[in-house]
Amino acid sequence: MRLEPPASEDPRDVLRALRAAVLGAGPAVALGGSDLPNEVPPGTAAVVTTSGSTGVPKSVVLSRNALISSAYATAARIGEGSWLLAVPATYVAGVQVMVRALLADHEPAVVAGPFRPEPFAAAALGMASHADGVSVPRFTSLVPAQLQRLLDAAEHDDAVAQALRSFEAILIGGQALAPAVSERAEAAGARIVRTYGSSETSGGCVYDGVPLEGVGMAIVDGEVRLSGPTLADGYLGDPERTASVFPTDADGTRWYRTGDGGEIRDGVLHVTGRLDNVIVSGGVNVSLDRVEAAVRGIPGLESAVVVPILDADWGQGSAVVVPGIAASRERALLTEVRDVVGAAVGAPARPARVVAIEELPTLSSGKPDRASLRRALGEGGPKPRD
Structure with missing residues (x-):
């Protein structure tokens, strides 16, 4: 199967490429990487290359089935509606915002350029609230730093405050959310859902400590491991890393080793930090x-x-x-x-x-x-x- 980058990193170009890759017969989409091979395994929808905060590049192979499974599981947990894209389109969080919107048949609203509260509020309040007389819930995905900037702005900008309250759910991922920020969000009327996951799990797959439907959790030697249909196929061109990070147990279940420490109490995951x-x-x-x-x-x-x-x-x-x-x-x-x-x-x-x-x-x-x-x-x- 062919692998091609979008025409540009502009969210609209990425959206067009993902529409073809996920819903059609288009080539798989190369996001964030360069010098990647032209061919990828059959069924691949996207290859997301990121070095994160560690500086170690990795090209994660995501299938159509994994992305679609993740999007449907999210809809089953928080509902279906229209989405606002406010995170980079080439990162897995942005990819999933667009896939969820495509599967819900709602064109996503887009906040382009450097993140600022005022354009975010304008885009959020400009989203249609009804379609054919039926209410359409609004959703978005942010990282904690974006949420904090919005909360700061909301203290003196009514439009930003109204925008925060307008979402049925705001997914927060990428890093831990400070309790004080979570409390501020609640006081502002923002409905926050903390998500846990990575590119290797097609984005967040554990919401407020509880796994999405079909996702398994385990703690092995103090490390959080995840399983289920949202797992990536592995790392492009790196079978050794793939085998190490995605082991299969004696029962035939394939797991992702997150590298995070944690524990599960009463079915709720508590992550303690990077091992x-x-x-x-x-x-x-x-x-x-x-x-x-x-x-x-x-x-x-x-x-x-x-x-x-x-x-x-x-x-x-x-x-x-x-x-x-x-x-x-x-x-x-x-x-x-x-x-x-x-x-x-x-x-x-x-x-x-x-x-x-x-x-x-x-x-x-x-x-x-x-x-x-x-x-x-x-x-x-x-x-x-x-």
Whole structure:
């Protein structure tokens, strides 16, 4: 089967290519990658290439069946309606927004260009609320940084506030959502659904900790594993990585090894963080995801990012990077941060520095560019897995 890129990365060009690949007999769509082979396995709809925050490129092969299964499972959980595309079209979250819209036979609304609250609100409020006299629910998908910008704007912009309330559900994925931001969203009347998944699972496949229909969850050696019809076929041109990340158990069930730690309590998944995002500080293993979760619970630090640094005394330590604060506040914040983290995670986990920064560097997906921050502060932490 042929693999071709869309005419451009413009969302409308990507939508046309996906329409042909998912609903028709068109070629599979190459998204985000270059120098890929022209041929892919039969049934492929898209190949999504991304390096995420680790900087390690991977080209994920997604079949029509996987994308369609994911879209239908989402509709079964939250409902069907019209979708607003506000995340990059070449990432799996954007792909799924468009596939859900195509299967619901509603042309998606599109927010093009750099994300800003005002165009988002205009696009949201411009979406049709009825078709043939029947109410059409509205949905969208965002990353936490986008949601926070909308909540900030909604405090003084009635149109943004109204737009947030207009959606039947707003899917939030890509990274953990700080509890304080979730509480602000609820207070603003926004209906938030936290999603968990990746390109390898056709996007989010666990909603608010509960798997979508057909999706299985398991914890093996502390690692979250997922199964079901939404799984990717593997990594293009990399059979060894595919075999390692997508093992098949003795019962013939194929699983995806997420690389995340977690536990399942009463059927609800609780993710504790990346298994490889751990430093050794003074001989003690410290999860930087747990440190970041504790820091983000401090009012005003909901957007903070924790990165590893070298430490002359302890070998490895961590720094808390905080956007939008004055450098003069670093010392006072460090005292507060160390107290909070020490109580929540333990004394060895207390960060060594607070670093004020005007604005966080981000990837095109909207996630913080952690690799860039690590380089800026000195590579002192865990190396990303392949």
